[in-house]
Amino acid sequence: MDALGYGTLYDTLQRTVARWGERPAYAAPAMAGRAYHPEGREYTWNETAKAVESLRQIYRDAGYGLGHRVAILFEQRPEFIFHYFALNALGCSVVPINPDCRNDEIQYVVEHSETCLVIAVESRLLDLKGIAHELQGRMAVVSFENFPDALPLAQVKARSGKIDGATEAALLYTSGTTGRP
Numbered sequence: 245m246d247a248l249g250y251g252t253l254y255d256t257l258q259r260t261v262a263r264w265g266e267r268p269a270y271a272a273p274a275m276a277g278r279a280y281h282p283e284g285r286e287y288t289w290n291e292t293a294k295a296v297e298s299l300r301q302i303y304r305d306a307g308y309g310l311g312h313r314v315a316i317l318f319e320q321r322p323e324f325i326f327h328y329f330a331l332n333a334l335g336c337s338v339v340p341i342n343p344d345c346r347n348d349e350i351q352y353v354v355e356h357s358e359t360c361l362v363i364a365v366e367s368r369l370l371d372l373k374g375i376a377h378e379l380q381g382r383m384a385v386v387s388f389e390n391f392p393d394a395l396p397l398a399q400v401k402a403r404s405g406k407i408d409g410a411t412e413a414a415l416l417y418t419s420g421t422t423g424r425p
Contacts, residue, residue, distance in 0.1 A: 250409045251408065251409055252332055252333070252407060252408060252409060252411060252413070253328070253329060253332040253413055254296075254329050254330075254332045254333035255409075257292070257293065257296065257329050258293075260289055261289045261290060261292070261293040264289050265288065265289050265290040265293075266288050266289070266290060267288060267289060268286050268287070268288060269287050269288055269289040269291070269292045270286070270287045270292060270322035270325060271284070271285065271286040271287070271322065272284060272285050272286075272321065272322055279319065279365075279367075280319060280321050281321070281322075285322065287322055292325070292326060292329075295323070295326040296326050296329040296330045296333070297330075299326055299327055299330035299331075300329075300330040300333050300334060302330075302391075302392075302393065302394070302395055303330055303331060303334055303336065303395065304334055305394065305395075306394065306395035306396065306397050306398055307397050307398035307401065307402060308331070308334055308336055308360075308361065308395070308398050308402065309334045309335050309336065309398075309402025309403070310334070310335030310336070310402045310403045310404070310405055310407060310411070311335065311336075311400075311402055311403035312334075312335075312336045312337070312360050312361070312398060312400070312402060313336065313337045313338075313339050313357050313358055313359050313360060313415060314327075314331050314336050314337070314338060314339065314359065314360065314361045314362070314363065315338075315339040315340075315341050315353070315354055315357070315359040315361070315362040315363070315383075316328075316338055316339070316340055316341065316362075316363050316364075316388075317340075317341040317342075317343050317345075317350070317362060317363070317364040317365065317368055317372065318343060318363070318364065318365040318388045319343060319365065323388075324340075327363060328413075328414075332411075332413050333407075334402075334407070335402065335403075335405075335407040335411050337412040337413060337414055337415050338413065338414045338415075339353065339354070339357045339359055339414070339415045339416075339417070340414065340416065341353055341354075341362075341417075342419065343364075343365060343367070343368055345420075345425075347371050347374070347375060349420055349424070349425055350371070350372070350375060351375045351378060351379070352424055352425060353417050353425050354375065354379070354383060355379060356417075357415050357417075359383050360382070360383050360384070360398060360399060360400060361383060361384050361385075361386070361395065361396070361398070362376070362383055362384070362385045362386070363386055363387075363388050363391065364385060364386075364387065364388060365387075365388050365389065366387055366388070366389050366390070369385065369387055372385045373385050382399070384396035384399075
């Protein structure tokens with residue numbers, strides 16, 4: 245817990261799970277034709293916590309932690325928050341990227357934010373791998389739909405230090421409508 249008593253987003257998740265475990269947490273209502281959960285999907289807080297712990301272990305095993313920034317490029321799926329909580333638990337900052345962004349906008353964001361890993365939907369995977377190549381491999385790219393049990397190892401060691409409510413949780417970029425994001 246930090247001086248304000250809030251702690252991290254992950255700390256908040258743990259308190260919420262302890263109180264409301266079996267209650268609904270996140271949902272995608274049914275929507276025919278949508279690429280994800282077309283028949284709808286609901287997650288309880290307990291299911292959320294289980295998914296977060298599984299992801300947290302995968303990220304930790306690959307060396308991701310305090311000071312790393314991880315970009316996530318996929319639709320507004322409930323699973324986004326699972327990655328967000330898992331990364332936050334390790335002190336990583338999330339860089340959300342709109343899947344409708346152009347390649348030059350994405351390259352600017354990942355380069356400017358010093359992203360070291362990108363998780364992307366299959367429909368944008370080749371674009372991201374091309375951007376990673378342009379950046380001479382300074383970031384790894386993995387598929388959201390085929391998220392691996394073992395990630396590429398972090399190229400830079402995580403910083404040591406305390407993870408608390410003052411730790412950067414996300415780095416948000418604008419849409420870039422009138423200029424760069």
